[in-house]
Amino acid sequence: MCVTAGKYNDGTPKAREELTRKIYDAMLANRVGVHKTVCSSWRFRSVALELEYTREASLQHDVMDRELRDGSLPTEKRILAAMGLASWNRAAVRKQPIDMPCVDFGIARCHLDRHEASIPVCRSQFVGQPL
Numbered sequence: 001m002c003v004t005a006g007k008y009n010d011g012t013p014k015a016r017e018e019l020t021r022k023i024y025d026a027m028l029a030n031r032v033g034v035h036k037t038v039c040s041s042w043r044f045r046s047v048a049l050e051l052e053y054t055r056e057a058s059l060q061h062d063v064m065d066r067e068l069r070d071g072s073l074p075t076e077k078r079i080l081a082a083m084g085l086a087s088w089n090r091a092a093v094r095k096q097p098i099d100m101p102c103v104d105f106g107i108a109r110c111h112l113d114r115h116e117a118s119i120p121v122c123r124s125q126f127v128g129q130p131l
Contacts, residue, residue: 042105048097053088061088 009019067081090096103110
């Protein structure tokens with residue numbers, strides 16, 4: 001499950017309360033039908049994921065470089081441009097694949113990946129969905 005809080009939270013106390021309630025309700029609903037099982041083994045593995053860099057005009061080097069250097073833009077916009085340039089450098093210049101680590105528990109897999117501001121995220125998958 002990935003939660004993008006900004007979509008549901010405009011920063012007001014009321015919106016934060018509603019988001020908290022949505023997350024709580026989702027957590028309760030997720031427990032319905034849960035079958036606990038003993039983890040008898042696990043293993044760690046990783047694959048190199050090679051993706052072509054996007055052709056989206058707003059995510060090209062010249063545009064992001066201009067935004068980064070434009071002191072009149074909000075700090076958040078300039079930070080996003082800097083992060084985009086780092087991704088561009090990794091993908092378009094160095095051609096560095098993305099490391100996709102996974103902990104395999106047999107009955108389920110936990111994929112560890114990074115999102116946006118390098119926040120580690122754990123995504124679980126059932127065995128029927130291969131890495």
